[in-house]
Amino acid sequence: MHGFPEATRRSRTREAMGAAAGADALWWPDASICPSPNQDARPNGLEPELIVIHAIRLPPGQFGGRFIEQLFTNSLNPLEHPFFEEIADLRVSAHALIGRDGLATQFVSFDRRAWHAGASCWNGRERCNDFSIGIELEGCDERAFTDEQYSALVRLIRWLRERFPRLAAEDAIAGHSDIAPGRKTDPGPHFNWHRLWAGLAEESGT
Numbered sequence: 001m002h003g004f005p006e007a008t009r010r011s012r013t014r015e016a017m018g019a020a021a022g023a024d025a026l027w028w029p030d031a032s033i034c035p036s037p038n039q040d041a042r043p044n045g046l047e048p049e050l051i052v053i054h055a056i057r058l059p060p061g062q063f064g065g066r067f068i069e070q071l072f073t074n075s076l077n078p079l080e081h082p083f084f085e086e087i088a089d090l091r092v093s094a095h096a097l098i099g100r101d102g103l104a105t106q107f108v109s110f111d112r113r114a115w116h117a118g119a120s121c122w123n124g125r126e127r128c129n130d131f132s133i134g135i136e137l138e139g140c141d142e143r144a145f146t147d148e149q150y151s152a153l154v155r156l157i158r159w160l161r162e163r164f165p166r167l168a169a170e171d172a173i174a175g176h177s178d179i180a181p182g183r184k185t186d187p188g189p190h191f192n193w194h195r196l197w198a199g200l201a202e203e204s205g206t
């Protein structure tokens with residue numbers, strides 16, 4: 001995946017997606033766009049009411065590279081790593097990914113349904129993909145997340161709350177492990193919830 005210089009790629013895709021997705025498309029201006037085919041309409045016109053925080057790294061034990069983007073665009077090469085053979089046929093996505101450097105990539109417009117939560121339950125409601133926004137942090141259970149990631153996450157959540165007021169509710173942010181307990185462990189023990197809450201409170205001036 002050699003592609004275009006970042007700025008060129010960004011403006012080309014943004015233009016194309018704006019035209020294709022219509023006025024309702026919601027793209028965070030600070031993110032690069034990398035459209036995923038793994039998405040569809042939210043059922044019954046549901047609005048996002050929940051933000052699900054995930055952590056992912058590919059392959060296991062490594063940061064960097066374009067493998068997460070490739071997973072979410074069904075272009076992972078199963079020959080590049082033994083683990084990729086197991087997951088190359090998955091059809092998954094998240095709305096956004098925040099890399100270790102704090103740079104964000106968006107795969108699915110926030111008003112659409114991304115395929116990130118799987119079997120899940122939040123406040124007694126199943127199928128969390130229907131009404132949630134999935135944000136992946138590049139990370140794992142063994143390592144702390146970076147300052148840049150917390151900063152970008154806070155900025156993104158503030159931006160989302162301005163557009164979807166229900167996301168400002170106290171219980172509107174959960175970890176993948178909270179909605180799929182026993183099945184998922186991300187974002188893991190190193191995700192600092194206190195730091196996220198403090199950052200959101202500080203940034204919003206409350």
Ligand SMILES: [Zn+2]
Pocket residue numbers: 053054055116176184186
């Ligand atoms: Zn997850």
